[in-house]
Amino acid sequence: MSISRFHMPIRFIIGQGSFAQLGREAARLGKTALLVTGSCSMRSTGMLEKASGELAANGITAVVFDKVEPNPRTSTIDAAAKIARDNKADIIIGLGGGSVMDASKCIALAAAGGEPIFSYCQGKANGKIKALAIVAIPTVAASGSEANNGAVITNWETHEKVVLTHPSIYPAISIVDPTLTLTVPARTTAQGGVDIFCHLVEAYVTAHESTLINDSLREASMRTVVETLPEVLDRLDDIEGRSKLTWASTIACSQFSSLGGGTGLMTLHGLEHALSAIYDMAHGDGLAALLIEWMKFTLPARRERIEKLGQNVFGASDGIVATQNWLHKVGMDRRLRALGVKEADFEALADNALRTAPWVKFHPVPLDTSSIIGIYKKSY
Ligand code: NZQ
Numbered sequence: 001m002s003i004s005r006f007h008m009p010i011r012f013i014i015g016q017g018s019f020a021q022l023g024r025e026a027a028r029l030g031k032t033a034l035l036v037t038g039s040c041s042m043r044s045t046g047m048l049e050k051a052s053g054e055l056a057a058n059g060i061t062a063v064v065f066d067k068v069e070p071n072p073r074t075s076t077i078d079a080a081a082k083i084a085r086d087n088k089a090d091i092i093i094g095l096g097g098g099s100v101m102d103a104s105k106c107i108a109l110a111a112a113g114g115e116p117i118f119s120y121c122q123g124k125a126n127g128k129i130k131a132l133a134i135v136a137i138p139t140v141a142a143s144g145s146e147a148n149n150g151a152v153i154t155n156w157e158t159h160e161k162v163v164l165t166h167p168s169i170y171p172a173i174s175i176v177d178p179t180l181t182l183t184v185p186a187r188t189t190a191q192g193g194v195d196i197f198c199h200l201v202e203a204y205v206t207a208h209e210s211t212l213i214n215d216s217l218r219e220a221s222m223r224t225v226v227e228t229l230p231e232v233l234d235r236l237d238d239i240e241g242r243s244k245l246t247w248a249s250t251i252a253c254s255q256f257s258s259l260g261g262g263t264g265l266m267t268l269h270g271l272e273h274a275l276s277a278i279y280d281m282a283h284g285d286g287l288a289a290l291l292i293e294w295m296k297f298t299l300p301a302r303r304e305r306i307e308k309l310g311q312n313v314f315g316a317s318d319g320i321v322a323t324q325n326w327l328h329k330v331g332m333d334r335r336l337r338a339l340g341v342k343e344a345d346f347e348a349l350a351d352n353a354l355r356t357a358p359w360v361k362f363h364p365v366p367l368d369t370s371s372i373i374g375i376y377k378k379s380y
């Protein structure tokens with residue numbers, strides 16, 4: 001078994017109602033918080049007001065920044081970092097989905113270092129900087145950003161969506177309260193479910209070594225998503241179902257799912273980030289559109305893994321057909337054409353993917369410009 005690292009310096013507070021502990025927990029970290037959200041859902045669902053009340057009741061001054069867009073942009077992050085510095089914030093609280101949590105991690109780094117966040121992505125900034133304390137509060141079961149030190153951000157000027165990892169942007173505290181996801185609409189719920197499934201299936205299929213612990217953890221988590229997502233889409237207020245999806249989301253994009261080796265690669269993600277960078281599409285939609293052709297492309301080199309997926313996750317002989325049927329069942333059969341992608345852009349998309357996600361070159365069947373264009377074409 002190859003050597004792998006497990007480092008997760010995050011204090012998790014997990015469970016229905018754990019959101020009420022925000023004030024007490026944040027008070028461990030500082031006195032002035034930048035409370036980061038998207039532009040509408042936290043206000044419309046009352047969660048922003050609740051968070052502000054919790055913080056005030058525990059003596060924390062909160063400055064609200066409610067301008068994070070889906071597929072968070074570097075320009076937004078830098079603007080928020082300036083506000084954090086001007087207010088001498090010592091805590092950055094991300095209350096929202098993956099876009100908000102990722103933006104918050106980066107705001108914490110940019111505010112501490114005083115340099116534009118994209119300079120960290122280019123390796124030009126001082127890497128020794130220690131980000132401000134981060135509190136992550138996921139309100140969508142999808143990214144698992146509450147459980148890692150990664151952030152996926154977009155430089156909209158250059159249309160580059162990149163993964164930034166930094167040793168100091170683990171959340172100090174992650175409050176994972178499934179009740180916060182009860183207001184997520186069906187389409188976003190389904191997009192999130194596909195994202196969780198892809199976090200698990202990509203590494204499961206590309207893993208160069210399989211280990212019982214790691215495979216079982218991923219298979220159980222995939223089964224949870226496959227079985228639970230249709231139930232939640234039928235009944236959006238199904239708190240037990242929402243709890244299962246939230247837990248799978250936290251596990252799927254954390255080192256829990258690579259503990260014990262058999263890490264695998266996130267190469268489908270690399271192809272999708274190019275789509276979001278150029279078309280600003282929802283991450284889960286881009287993944288759903290590419291997943292089947294990515295599996296077919298990988299089959300020659302990972303037949304046995306894809307058969308194992310079929311048997312152990314779907315109880316079916318053909319893992320690709322079973323996945324396709326599931327996508328249909330949850331209303332996530334997506335085609336690039338319907339998502340607004342232009343055929344004339346395929347080459348630019350492929351170059352973008354190779355530039356911003358260089359790890360795709362190590363896919364079990366090497367991905368290059370022509371093979372990536374082939375996957376985009378067949379997903380059109
Ligand atoms: O914009 P607001 O008002 O916040 O509304 C959001 C947004 O429109 C809304 N929403 C969030 N919580 C809600 C809610 N609506 C009702 N009730 C609630 N409780 O949902 C919409 C989508 O939010 P977003 O954060 O964009 O979705 P998601 O959580 O799927 O995150 C997607 C982002 O995560 C990144 C993706 O690249 C994408 O930018 N990822 C981050 C990863 C990580 N850090 O580990 C890994 C993932 O693979 C992923 O790439």
Ligand code: ZN
Pocket residue numbers: 143195198199269283
């Ligand atoms: Zn993802």
